[in-house]
Amino acid sequence: MTETIRNFVVFEGGDGSGTTTQLSLLERRFRGNAMGLVFHPTCEPTDGPVGALIRSVLEKKIALHPLALARLFAADRAEHLYGPGGIIERSGRGELVVSDRYVLSSLVYQGIECGDELPRTLNAPFPAPELLLFFDLDPQTACERLKNRPALELYEHLEFQQKVREKYLSLIGEYQKSGGRVEIIDASKSQEEAAAEVWRVILKMPILKTGR
Numbered sequence: 001m002t003e004t005i006r007n008f009v010v011f012e013g014g015d016g017s018g019t020t021t022q023l024s025l026l027e028r029r030f031r032g033n034a035m036g037l038v039f040h041p042t043c044e045p046t047d048g049p050v051g052a053l054i055r056s057v058l059e060k061k062i063a064l065h066p067l068a069l070a071r072l073f074a075a076d077r078a079e080h081l082y083g084p085g086g087i088i089e090r091s092g093r094g095e096l097v098v099s100d101r102y103v104l105s106s107l108v109y110q111g112i113e114c115g116d117e118l119p120r121t122l123n124a125p126f127p128a129p130e131l132l133l134f135f136d137l138d139p140q141t142a143c144e145r146l147k148n149r150p151a152l153e154l155y156e157h158l159e160f161q162q163k164v165r166e167k168y169l170s171l172i173g174e175y176q177k178s179g180g181r182v183e184i185i186d187a188s189k190s191q192e193e194a195a196a197e198v199w200r201v202i203l204k205m206p207i208l209k210t211g212r
């Protein structure tokens with residue numbers, strides 16, 4: 001990833017690390033204190049047609065080869081970025097866009113499943129976020145949290161999640177060396193403590209410091 005998208009933030013982490021919960025807490029925080037900007041929470045897989053197909057694979061309703069799934073994640077991302085009302089359009093007009101997962105998820109999950117080369121090639125053209133928040137959580141604790149869900153998805157088991165955390169940590173190191181901005185959030189803390197940490201980090205963004 002070379003070019004950077006201003007006003008675009010990404011939450012990343014293993015399954016059960018709380019990215020989705022933290023994004024809704026952040027949305028709530030902005031609703032109560034809009035600070036004169038439009039906040040747009042979003043996620044991958046998206047709720048578009050490709051994202052819906054991916055969700056049925058994750059829910060194990062249909063089976064696809066990992067090499068096909070890797071391409072679907074990239075197609076969904078392209079639409080998410082460049083489609084109408086997408087990340088580029090919204091961040092370009094000064095909205096603060098925060099996505100629950102982005103390129104790094106593919107480099108990690110599809111990297112484990114297909115090897116590094118394919119996800120790297122598919123995702124190389126996509127621009128980088130201004131800021132990435134990594135929610136770090138021990139996979140054992142994450143899997144305990146996942147047990148409360150009605151059904152487990154494709155990647156939600158301990159052995160895979162151990163590989164996921166290892167790969168995130170190694171790729172984040174690489175990403176930081178190449179100039180990417182990352183903040184690590186200790187996801188073992190309570191929801192409230194983690195949310196306070198997220199807020200502290202977000203408040204440092206230029207869009208919030210200087211206004212638009």
Ligand code: TMP
Pocket residue numbers: 015016044045058073100101102103105106107109110153155156
């Ligand atoms: P979640 O957003 O509800 O955590 O579920 C999305 C699942 O899809 C999660 O297990 C991570 C996985 N995923 C990939 O494997 N590759 C990707 O590029 C993305 C965005 C998600």
